[in-house]
Amino acid sequence: xxxxxxxxxxxxxxxxxxxxxxxxxxxxxxxxxxxxxxxxxxxxxxxxxxxxxxxxxxxxxxxxxxxxxxxxxxxxxxxxxxxxxxxxxxxxxxxxxx
Amino acid sequence: xxxxxxxxxxxxxxxxxxxxxxxxxxxxxxxxxxxxxxxxxxxxxxxxxxxxxxxxxxxxxxxxxxxxxxxxxxxxxxxxxxxxxxxxxxxxxxxxxxxxxxxxxxxxxxxxxxxxxxxxxxxxxxxxxxxxxxxxxxxxxxxxxxxxxxxxxxxxxxxxxxxxxxxxxxxxxxxxxxxxxxxxxxxxxxxxxxxxxxxxxxxxxxxxxxxxxxxxxxxxxxxxxxxxxxxxxxxxxxxxxxxxxxxxxxxxxxxxxxxxxxxxxxxxxxxxxxxxxxxxxxxxxxxxxxxxxxxxxxxxxxxxxxxxxxxxxxxxxxxxxxxxxxxxxxxxxxxxxxxxxxxxxxxxxxxxxxxxxxxxxxxxxxxxxxxxxxxxxxxxxxxxxxxxxxxxxxxxxxxxxxxxxxxxxxxxxxxxxxxxxxxxxxxxxxxxxxxxxxxxxxxxxxxxxxxxxxxxxxxxxxxxxxxxxxxxxxxxxxxxxxxxxxxxxxxxxxxxxxxxxxxxxxxxxxxxxxxxxxxxxxxxxxxxxxxxxxxxxxxxxxxxxxxxxxxxxxxxxxxxxxxxxxxxxxxxxxxxxxxxxxxxxxxxxxxxxxxxxxxxxxxxxxxxxxxxxxxxxxxxxxxxxxxxxxxxxxxxxxxxxxxxxxxxxxxxxxxxxxxxxxxxxxxxxxxxxxxxxxxxxxxxxxxxxxxxxxxxxxxxxxxxxxxxxxxxxxxxxxxxxxxxxxxxxxxxxxxxxxxxxxxxxxxxxxxxxxxxxxxxxxxxxxxxxxxxxxxxxxxxxxxxxxxxxxxxxxxxxxxxxxxxxxxxxxxxxxxxxxxxxxxxxxxxxxxxxxxxxxxxxx
Numbered sequence: 001x002x003x004x005x006x007x008x009x010x011x012x013x014x015x016x017x018x019x020x021x022x023x024x025x026x027x028x029x030x031x032x033x034x035x036x037x038x039x040x041x042x043x044x045x046x047x048x049x050x051x052x053x054x055x056x057x058x059x060x061x062x063x064x065x066x067x068x069x070x071x072x073x074x075x076x077x078x079x080x081x082x083x084x085x086x087x088x089x090x091x092x093x094x095x096x097x098x
Numbered sequence: 099x100x101x102x103x104x105x106x107x108x109x110x111x112x113x114x115x116x117x118x119x120x121x122x123x124x125x126x127x128x129x130x131x132x133x134x135x136x137x138x139x140x141x142x143x144x145x146x147x148x149x150x151x152x153x154x155x156x157x158x159x160x161x162x163x164x165x166x167x168x169x170x171x172x173x174x175x176x177x178x179x180x181x182x183x184x185x186x187x188x189x190x191x192x193x194x195x196x197x198x199x200x201x202x203x204x205x206x207x208x209x210x211x212x213x214x215x216x217x218x219x220x221x222x223x224x225x226x227x228x229x230x231x232x233x234x235x236x237x238x239x240x241x242x243x244x245x246x247x248x249x250x251x252x253x254x255x256x257x258x259x260x261x262x263x264x265x266x267x268x269x270x271x272x273x274x275x276x277x278x279x280x281x282x283x284x285x286x287x288x289x290x291x292x293x294x295x296x297x298x299x300x301x302x303x304x305x306x307x308x309x310x311x312x313x314x315x316x317x318x319x320x321x322x323x324x325x326x327x328x329x330x331x332x333x334x335x336x337x338x339x340x341x342x343x344x345x346x347x348x349x350x351x352x353x354x355x356x357x358x359x360x361x362x363x364x365x366x367x368x369x370x371x372x373x374x375x376x377x378x379x380x381x382x383x384x385x386x387x388x389x390x391x392x393x394x395x396x397x398x399x400x401x402x403x404x405x406x407x408x409x410x411x412x413x414x415x416x417x418x419x420x421x422x423x424x425x426x427x428x429x430x431x432x433x434x435x436x437x438x439x440x441x442x443x444x445x446x447x448x449x450x451x452x453x454x455x456x457x458x459x460x461x462x463x464x465x466x467x468x469x470x471x472x473x474x475x476x477x478x479x480x481x482x483x484x485x486x487x488x489x490x491x492x493x494x495x496x497x498x499x500x501x502x503x504x505x506x507x508x509x510x511x512x513x514x515x516x517x518x519x520x521x522x523x524x525x526x527x528x529x530x531x532x533x534x535x536x537x538x539x540x541x542x543x544x545x546x547x548x549x550x551x552x553x554x555x556x557x558x559x560x561x562x563x564x565x566x567x568x569x570x571x572x573x574x575x576x577x578x579x580x581x582x583x584x585x586x587x588x589x590x591x592x593x594x595x596x597x598x599x600x601x602x603x604x605x606x607x608x609x610x611x612x613x614x615x616x617x618x619x620x621x622x623x624x625x626x627x628x629x630x631x632x633x634x635x636x637x638x639x640x641x642x643x644x645x646x647x648x649x650x651x652x653x654x655x656x657x658x659x660x661x662x663x664x665x666x667x668x669x670x671x672x673x674x675x676x677x678x679x680x681x682x683x684x685x686x687x688x689x690x691x692x693x694x695x696x697x698x699x700x701x702x703x704x705x706x707x708x709x710x711x712x713x714x715x716x717x718x719x720x721x722x723x724x725x726x727x728x729x730x731x732x733x734x735x736x737x738x739x740x741x742x743x744x745x746x747x748x749x750x751x752x753x754x755x756x757x758x759x760x761x762x763x764x765x766x767x768x769x770x771x772x773x774x775x776x777x778x779x780x781x782x783x784x785x786x787x788x789x790x791x792x793x794x795x796x797x798x799x800x801x802x803x804x805x806x807x808x809x810x811x812x813x814x815x816x817x818x819x820x821x822x823x824x825x826x827x828x829x830x831x832x833x834x835x836x837x838x839x840x841x842x843x844x845x846x847x848x849x850x851x852x853x854x855x856x857x858x859x860x861x862x863x864x865x866x867x868x869x870x871x872x873x874x875x876x877x878x879x880x881x882x883x884x885x886x887x888x889x890x891x892x893x894x895x896x897x898x899x900x901x902x903x904x905x906x907x908x909x910x911x912x913x914x915x916x917x918x919x920x921x922x923x924x925x926x927x928x929x930x931x932x933x934x935x936x937x938x939x940x
Contacts, residue, residue, distance in 0.1 A: 001515060008518045009522065081524070085520075
């Protein structure tokens with residue numbers, strides 16, 4: 001749930017999402033769910049020349065499994081907190097595995 | 099336009115209504131004849147001759163022979179330009195307008211409210227109409243009926259027979275002439291039908307007849323070929339089993355045929371029977387009157403007595419041989435008269451297609467009404483309170499069924515959703531409701547219920563609604579508690595298997611195959627290995643230490659959150675709790691202290707850094723210091739400070755920050771480390787030093803002089819920073835007058851040593867180049883030295899750094915105003931400390 005928890009804090013931030021088919025989309029993260037499906041608003045497709053069919057798309061729902069990267073605004077990430085959250089997650093997982 | 103043989107006369111065109119007309123008022127052309135005759139009888143006219151004027155409906159007068167504008171509509175001539183030949187498809191043409199016929203019929207019956215009722219009663223089996231399953235027998239009209247029966251004869255007898263059975267005796271006198279006509283017509287073809295219709299027997303009568311004949315008489319019929327006893331019964335069967343002849347569906351309830359087919363009765367076998375046109379077989383008097391099932395039962399071997407089900411459905415093996423019709427009464431229990439009626443109804447269908455259409459409508463309506471009736475049976479059975487009760491039960495089950503109930507408490511929320519929860523607390527963005535879906539759902543649900551009930555006006559209901567709300571809430575709470583108590587069964591471990599099967603829920607969408615770790619044998623060994631390692635400062639063990647430090651820190655922070663309120667002296671339980679908590683904190687603190695490895699023995703003259711210094715060389719370690727300082731006491735803090743001071747020259751930020759000839763500044767990584775150290779560690783140290791007693795400062799300074807290479811330290815930012823820290827603290831203590839004379843003497847002694855050591859290198863402590871960037875820390879250090887220095891030392895200091903001061907002042911003149919003032923300000927920091935000002939330098 002770490003990533004879900006993490007992405008929830010990024011709602012209404014501008015992120016760039018790179019899909020596994022190399023399309024990169026920049027938009028406002030509207031919401032995310034536990035499958036890391038992503039809803040984007042005010043979408044801009046980078047390399048629009050390559051993907052003209054996306055030129056009229058203004059918002060989209062991206063299935064979590066097709067996302068390769070999510071590029072985040074650095075200022076919106078609390079690294080220390082994220083490290084701690086990661087530790088907790090690891091501890092939780094270890095606890096579950098045992 | 100009476101083209102299709104039914105009466106389309108509008109009410110206004112119709113002849114004045116006759117008293118009894120409604121009963122047999124059908125679009126049947128024979129009905130007109132019959133009526134004419136009846137009228138003839140009623141009129142007292144004994145003459146059998148049909149008077150044309152009596153029967154003529156006057157439609158011919160309405161016809162306009164010149165007006166053939168609609169002929170195309172009627173005959174479809176406009177559509178098909180080909181000339182009409184000998185093979186003109188009359189029926190096909192008719193079938194094309196079959197829908198119109200149906201509509202016309204409905205319209206007609208709507209216009210004459212009396213007619214539909216009569217025809218409905220006449221055609222619909224009376225017993226069926228009363229039954230709930232009446233709608234099931236929906237005649238399927240295909241339009242092929244007329245082709246199917248070459249001996250197509252309108253059987254008005256059936257209607258009269260129905261009337262004869264009905265409770266209403268009113269129309270009884272009427273059928274008499276009618277019957278005569280019927281007999282005349284039918285005797286030529288199907289005398290047994292007439293006799294059957296004439297002698298309509300009730301069930302009791304049939305049974306009595308059977309009994310009279312004795313048990314032996316009927317079984318004797320067994321070897322007889324069936325057609326003898328059941329000519330017309332076989333006919334519908336034969337049709338029923340032939341899918342291309344859908345007429346059979348109209349006669350037999352469709353479910354029976356479907357059941358037959360489903361049971362695998364091959365239609366081909368049933369087709370063996372030659373098509374039977376009703377023939378004037380000399381039948382036993384009782385035979386046509388027997389309800390089908392009785393005949394069938396009679397023909398069954400004695401085993402049919404075993405069970406009623408068998409009775410209803412003969413064994414599949416026997417049925418094809420016997421060529422038995424499927425028992426039509428199978429779906430309904432009580433329709434003993436059904437076969438007779440079905441039989442006559444069959445003829446009805448054949449004769450009056452329009453009625454069938456109407457019947458379909460009627461059956462549909464009846465079906466719908468029946469459905470409504472069935473549904474409305476439960477109306478008003480439950481009070482709102484009952485409904486609430488049910489809702490509560492459902493809610494409870496819902497709560498119990500949801501596996502992630504425990505998540506609703508804050509601990510679990512924090513465990514699952516730590517980042518988001520803390521982040522929103524820190525950044526103040528409680529944008530989303532932090533409640534878990536379940537709690538949220540329950541709340542919404544309760545709210546809704548409250549609104550719904552609150553909508554009612556009366557006070558009592560208000561109260562009861564409130565009461566229900568409360569009880570529901572309590573119920574949910576209790577359910578949640580119970581679910582918490584219940585051990586969570588999130589995984590299934592099959593004995594002997596390697597993994598576990600995790601049940602997924604919304605929180606853990608992807609079930610993982612968790613490999614069970616053997617706790618006793620392998621795992622423990624691998625866990626112990628790092629501890630047995632000789633070196634405690636190698637990268638891996640340092641990082642392991644770091645992580646365990648962080649884990650302990652988080653535990654301590656969690657403990658802090660759960661700190662019980664300050665205990666009331668009168669409450670031993672609270673005191674007990676508090677004590678336990680303190681005990682836990684203390685043990686955690688000890689654990690943390692051990693993991694920090696501050697107290698590891700200092701090994702002089704080794705290449706291996708002290709574990710704590712190694713700890714500090716990682717960014718994570720540096721970042722941990724402020725958090726550690728919050729959880730340790732003063733003694734531990736001074737120990738850490740001492741540790742750092744003692745190892746000042748082996749600190750990575752000092753050691754690696756030594757100026758390299760040719761390089762204006764250290765590498766980027768080092769600079770980042772220095773920045774991090776001065777941001778994370780220095781404030782903590784400064785925080786302690788500012789409160790530290792003077793003797794500790796003196797001791798620390800002594801350690802710096804004795805244990806470290808001061809020259810090396812003084813060339814780095816961190817080193818100078820720590821020195822500045824100590825010197826300024828001493829100055830503050832002196833200013834505040836807290837220092838005793840003896841301590842001060844001690845301090846001055848140490849200071850002099852430091853000053854003497856540093857004096858030759860004062861010019862070297864600056865960053866190598868004047869434009870290398872920030873040199874404020876140097877001026878701060880010089881200022882701190884200057885304040886504590888004697889006038890003679892100050893003079894020496896000025897001489898040592900004079901060049902740099904002049905250089906900076908000159909350089910600042912080439913800089914933009916704000917940067918220049920900043921640089922000059924830095925210099926002034928030092929100048930003012932020794933009672934001078936850059937302004938004096940002009």
